[in-house]
Amino acid sequence: MKKLFLFLLFCHGSSSVKHSVKYFLTASSGLPNFPEFVGALQVDDILVAYCDTNTQRVEPKQEWVKLFLEKNPEHLEIYRRECFEDVPSFFKDRIRGLKHLFRQSGGVHILQKITGFEWDETTGEVIGFMQFGYDGEDFISFDLKTKTWIALKPEAALFKLRWDADKSRITYTESLLTQVFPELLMDYVDYGKIFLLKTERPSVSLLQKTPSSPLSCHATGFYPDRAEMFWRKDGEELHEDVEHGEILPNHDGTFQMSVDLNISSVTPEDWGRYECVFHLSGVKEDIVTKLDKAEIRTNWGKTGIRNDGEKPTDRTVLIIVPVVVFIFIFITVIGFMAHKKKKATRPPPSSDNDTELSTKLNPET
Structure with missing residues (x-):
């Protein structure tokens, strides 16, 4: 991932068969007529669920996802809590901290997070990723191979030092990307395979x-x-x-x-x-x-x-449909998957009892 943007075009795959689950989190400040917080979930680059603080609803975007949530109501409840209670306020606080770090006042500012897992069914290649962006530019990302954070801007150096030193958080992030997300992806692909694997000739x-x-x-x-x-x-x-x-x-x-x-x-x-x-x-x-x-x-x-x-x-008739997709985001998945699988060990709370998200986005707390 070279750049994170407020808007995301649909990705186009190659001839190999790839599966992915991706969660997008976006918080905004000073952007009129746009929700302060938006969440989305994509499976195989298809938007399957969406939420924002304006509508105050979790909206399944595919029929099979609606059925999945009906059979697993605990997931829907976690999505609601993460979308409208926990995460938005934490991201809002972190934007204030980043504005201070960059010596900014007023204007439009965007904080983003993308995290998930990709699996190439043809080659067997697997990739877990977690990355933050601020104001349309990469900020910091997690390197799963070295189990360290990479500062993508000089201002992220303090974040890297703090997050690299937090070994319990490193272990937890690694567990998410290597155990929790792969199992979640398999669940979604298995449940929605009729829709995800269908083909239609043009x-x-x-x-x-x-x-x-x-x-x-x-x-x-x-x-x-x-x-x-x-x-x-x-x-x-x-x-x-x-x-x-x-x-x-x-x-x-x-x-x-x-x-x-x-x-x-x-x-x-x-x-x-x-x-x-x-x-x-x-x-x-x-x-x-x-x-x-x-x-x-x-x-x-x-x-x-x-x-x-x-x-x-x-x-x-040639139909040209302009496509612009919100860089939708969908909850942190951390609480969701820990609740569902209980395979990832939650790190101990920080000294100020802040949440996992707020600690990640404020190296001074």
């Missing part, structure tokens, strides 16, 4: 704005977002005169993407040598679309008419 169309515009091969309606799309000639992937677009979400939870090809130098007799290939992770058969002038849908000439004189269907 419809693919050839689109062109004007006769001189690049030709766009557009796929929409696929799931998950672990997909690849490219142009090839005579069976070989093309890299020149090709521009790849981002994977974007549709309103129904599926995704869309496109890849453009500059066909200005392609002679009519060579068109049959070009193909657009769409590959979806977990699906063996690719969708191959040959470069055929009769299949190109355009918007030149009469509005709404294809170059073959037919009206385009709704599925062929």
